[in-house]
Amino acid sequence: DPSKSKHRNQVIVSIIFKLANATDDPFNPEHRIIMLKFPSEVICEEFRESQLLDCKKVYNHFPLSYYEQNRKDKTFFRVSQEFFADFYNPNWDDGLLKNQIVYKAFEITESVGCEHYITGAQLYCELCKKFFGCRRCHDQLVEDHTFPKHLCN
Structure with a gap:
């Protein structure tokens, strides 16, 4: 929701x-x-x-x-x-x-x-099992890996 x-x-x-x-x-x-x-x-x-x-x-x-x-x-x-x-x-x-x-x-x-970004959506990272506003948000908050770009369409 x-x-x-x-x-x-x-x-x-x-x-x-x-x-x-x-x-x-x-x-x-x-x-x-x-x-x-x-x-x-x-x-x-x-x-x-x-x-x-x-x-x-x-x-x-x-x-x-x-x-x-x-x-x-x-x-x-x-x-x-x-x-x-x-x-x-x-x-x-x-x-x-x-x-x-x-x-x-x-x-x-x-x-x-x-x-x-204006996305109207969230991204789910399969590696850390959390939702993020975008790939950049993920990479600013998570230090041990980057958001897998191949999963980001």
């Missing part, structure tokens, strides 16, 4: 959304029309403070019209890559209404895993 795992981490989830109305506030989650959600990174102790500050931001990602024209045969990630490679300039959103923009915001959720 994953909820009982001692290997828990906090994960930053990216939220891609649009607004229904030009007067809506992108910082208000109730105004968001969610288009896509995906885990983007693990919160680690070394960068925790800056990661939590970044999670309070909302980014203008690209024009909604650009996304709608290109999404039929491409993934969101491909559309995003192409926009930034081919069309991006610092003022791309000048003159656009709030409901003409695709936004990116963040939320924090708990998951099974460790500070190294």
Whole structure:
């Protein structure tokens, strides 16, 4: 049962959304029309403070019209890559209404895993008969052997 795992981490989830109305506030989650959600990174102790500050931001990602024209045969990630490679300039959103923009915001959720990876799983070491968040976690805690890489898929 994953909820009982001692290997828990906090994960930053990216939220891609649009607004229904030009007067809506992108910082208000109730105004968001969610288009896509995906885990983007693990919160680690070394960068925790800056990661939590970044999670309070909302980014203008690209024009909604650009996304709608290109999404039929491409993934969101491909559309995003192409926009930034081919069309991006610092003022791309000048003159656009709030409901003409695709936004990116963040939320924090708990998951099974460790500070190294978003896995949603644990690894079991056959040699020491224990569960670990990942191979790196194992190797940091166990001194007499390393996690057998051939068992780690």
